[in-house]
Amino acid sequence: MTTTPVAGPTTAAHRAGLQLVPRPSQLAPLPGRFVLDEHTGIRAAPGGASAAADLLRTLLAPATGLPLPPAADGRIVFVLDPALGGLGREGYGLTVGADAILLRAGAQEGLSRGVQTIRQLLPPQALSHRRVRGTEWALPCAQITDVPRFAWRGAMLDVARRFRPVSFLRRFTDLLALHKLNVLHLHLTDDQGWRMPVAAYPKLTEVGGEPHGGAYTREELTGLVAYAAARGVTVVPEIEMPGHVRAALAAYPGLGNVPSRRLTVWDRWGVCENVLGVHDQVLDFCRGVLDEVMDTFPSPHVHIGGEECPTTEWQRSPDARRRAEAEGLSGPEALHGWFMGRIGGFLTENGRRPLGWTETGSDLPAGFTAVPWRSAEHGLTAARRGQDVIMAPYRSTYLDYPQSERPEEPPGQPGGVVSLRDVYDLEPAPAGWEPAAAARVLGTQAQLWSEYVPTAAHAEYLAFPRLCALAETAWSPHRDWPGFQRRLAHHRTRLDALRVPGRPPHGLPHNPSFTFPSHSGPAGPSGPSGEDTGR
16 A cells, blocks of 8 residues: 655645643644555554554544555554653654655554544544535645643543433543543543432432433443543542432432422532431441442542532531541541541552642641642642642632623633633643642643533533643743743634534634523522622
């Protein structure tokens, strides 16, 4: 099989094709183009490169129709070489010449990242989900060496308050992978819904899955995990405890502090005062649920929430006060740290790393990876305590806030705007931090809470292009806002090919099929001022 070499000078089209997001560590343009056609084959060197070759075929087939068959003389060459340890697990080297493409990495994850770069180098039409005819599938020649700045580059989806079908989760996973984001954090349970099936507790989804959509099957979730893994994305589950559990209490009242009380799944936003009890039955329940979570999700980390846990019910409960006394605690308010320690210890004993939201930086037990959301300073506090940190300050990473103050902007979380520049300017490990604390920062992630996100189209509109900015911040060592804006202008054509809703400068949707949604949600506001009181 042969591919005709195509040489030529560097042109405007050539330069446009090199406008990559996120920006690679090193990129050197070369003259010429490489053209894919029906004769182009892929040679996957022995040692495990075939999975990445299969991924490229899968991703390019819908638009190009090209078979890209395995071939001993294929001009696209994938090499997995453990000797390339200097690239880390996700780094790669990519050479696009006029007569061949060579992609090399030291680990599967690196090959996966290189595949996404190849996709971006092709014309934007290559990202379409349907066959595109009359397009030359040419890549500009270049030499690229690329290594991520941070290991954790993620996005959280709240599917508890608004259920999203697994088809959307797969599409969202593909969008993350295209931008070299490698963590899909699924917020599976909350006061308003329980979406994770647990065989030992079927009422969790029978009762807690009813509002706002439904629940996933075990097969759907394990299928999602495999689908994401093939694209280099890890699915991290979150099961909220000991607060944000009203849906679980509606299903199993005995888990609460007033077992005789019958609650409904919450139909409001904000912070609910109903929390788990602290008796042995509750601990057994949490361990049983997490056993099934660990069976479904092989991720090294498991998120157990932990934030916004009012202690009012514990202070009123004789059982909770007795538990605090028996454990030698100062009072019922100290049961939060005790509870998180017990459940975090269970995860650690099972070879997992517990994740939790931190509201102060010092409220999670040792052994937890802390996710500070109120303030970046809380990340510094946690890092100084010796905890790993994933930075998620809400003023830079909460994508449920509106993108602008324009009147046509759809409703969002009250309280301000999180602009594209706000996301881009996030510094996960600020220069002023001492080196030991900065080394504790694993990375960053964005959050898409769903109170004000009634549709899947709205979710994508809020996510992009702000997730492009987060990807740039988390992956690239370069900080260049004007340069990012220029590259993003071309990258918007890729998002258009993927039919991601967007807005040009005049404020109307790019995608004509998208209309700004009106707000629809539960019965009423949670806070006394008429605004949401919680995250």
